[in-house]
Amino acid sequence: MEELLNFIDTARDARELKRALAVKLTLEGYVHAEIIKILNVTSGFISKWKQAFEVDGVDGILLGYQGSTGYLYKEQRMEVIEWLQQKDHWLVEELATHLSQQYDVEFKSRQSYYDLFTQAGLSWKKTQKRNPKHNVEEVAAQKKLSTNACSSIKRMWSRTR
Missing domain, CATH: 1.10.10 (Arc Repressor Mutant, subunit A)
Known part of the structure; x- marks a missing residue:
């Protein structure tokens, strides 16, 4: 006891x-x-x-499962993080290729690659040059509404002075 x-x-x-x-x-x-x-x-x-x-x-x-060993050694992980931090732009595919060629490592889950980006203090979210939902007519209509509203407010403001 x-x-x-x-x-x-x-x-x-x-x-x-x-x-x-x-x-x-x-x-x-x-x-x-x-x-x-x-x-x-x-x-x-x-x-x-x-x-x-x-x-x-x-x-x-006691718990029987203690987890598996990682694919990368601590030193290798640090090398990869330093490599990521030196780059100007990042792609998951490029990281996967680098790991495969340099360390003969291929992760089963994309999350493992994302975790490396996170540990390097980087975002892996893909940026877009343009809004895919952009509608030229809707933007023009909104601009016109905004311009008209501003004009109305200016007129009201000048009358109250």
Whole structure:
């Protein structure tokens, strides 16, 4: 029980903490119905993690997945960020080609390329030279309305003086 209490005090992940609390409450004599209300979990959740704790101790309630290693080493990532910061304009396709040629890395998701842009302090949003919804007639009509409104306001202003 001492090991479990120490783990609860130092748990870094909310999922691990919830597991540990379910086990602790069970060991303290709480019934499943009370634990379900307190932690908002299922009876199966409580049983599963209590059994895992009984078999493996605190190691039984730890998260099993620790994530995968990144495609780029830290030094390589910094080199890519410096390379991006030296450029005047950026394209995702150009970054993908650079990573492929220099580091033999090809990301599965475009988000990984966007993350590199973000880490370099850059925006990857593509700019447009013109508004694709631009309508010449609507702009001319709006200009005419604005001009007429300004003229009306000037006339009213000059009358009140």
